[in-house]
Amino acid sequence: MTALDDITKIIIELKDSINRIIRQNIDLKEFENDRSDMYNFEKKQELQIVNSLKRNSKKLKEDFESLKHLSSVSDENLVYLKKLDENIKEFLNLIKNNQREELVGSLIGIIENVKNIKMPEMMELNFKIPIMPVEIKDEIVEDIRELEKCFNNECYRSCAILCGRILEIALHRKYYDSTGIDILEKTPGIGLGNLIAKLREKGVEVDPALTQQIHLVNQVRIFSVHRKKSAFNPTKQQIQAMILYTMDILNRLFEK
DSSP states (O other): OOHHHHHHHHHHHHHHHHHHHHHTTOOGGGGTTOOGGGSOHHHHHHHHHHHHHHHHHHHHHHHHHTTGGGGGTOHHHHHHHHHHHHHHHHHHHHHHTTOHHHHHHHHHHHHHHHHHOOOGGGSOOOOOOOOOOHHHHHHHHHHHHHHHHHHHTTOHHHHHHHHHHHHHHHHHHHHHHHHSOOHHHHSTTOOHHHHHHHHHHTTOOOOTTHHHHHHHHHHHHHHHHSOOSSOOOOOHHHHHHHHHHHHHHHHHHSOO
16 A cells, blocks of 8 residues: 555545534534543543544645655656645644534645656656766666566665665765764764764755655565565555655755
C-alpha cells in the first residue's frame, strides 16, 4: 500500500465522520476537552465520531509529510502538493472553528489534489549524474551506477541501502562545505538523523521530507543486518520514490 493509498483510506473515513457530524448536528466545540466520563450514552457515541474525525485529521497531516518527496517526480506534483498543503491547513482550521458545513467542500478540495498527484511508477527513472563537488564525485558515480544495476535486477533492499549511502556521503560533504569541519573526525559514526540536525543548526536548509527518507533507509538497514521475525521488503514503488528523491536531493544540495 502506498502513501497515496493510505491518504485515500483516511479521506474515506473523514468523509464518513463529517457526514455523521452534520446529520446528527454535533457541536465539535462541545468535545474540545475530550471528557468522555461526562456524557451519557448518546454523547459518548457523538464523542467517538468527533474523536474519529480528529484522529484521522491528525493522520492526514502526518501522512502528507510522506508525500512531499513526490514533488521531485514532476512540476505538476509540486503544484498539487502545495495546494494539498493549503487544503489540509484549511481543513484543520475549519475543525478548530466548528465550521461543520464547510468541511465537505474543503475535503473535496483535498480529494481533487490527491487524485492529481502521480506516483513515480508512472515516470521513467533518471540515473543522470548530477553536478557535485569533485571530491565526492567518483564515489557517488560508482554508487549511482551500482544503484541502477540493483534496481534493474529488482534488488530493492540493496537500492535502499545505496540511497542511504549516497545521502550520507552528500550530507557529510555539505556539512564540510558549510562549516569547514570534517564531522567524521569530530563525531565518528554520527547517524544521518543527527547529521541533518547538525546541518540545521548551522543554518543549512534541509527538506523536511528527508527525515522520512532516512527512516525508510534505517528500517531496511536494520532488517537487512539484524535477524528479525519478519523481513522488511520495500516495494518497487517505494524504491522508485526513494531513488527519485535521492537524486533530487543531490541536485539541490549542490546547486549553484
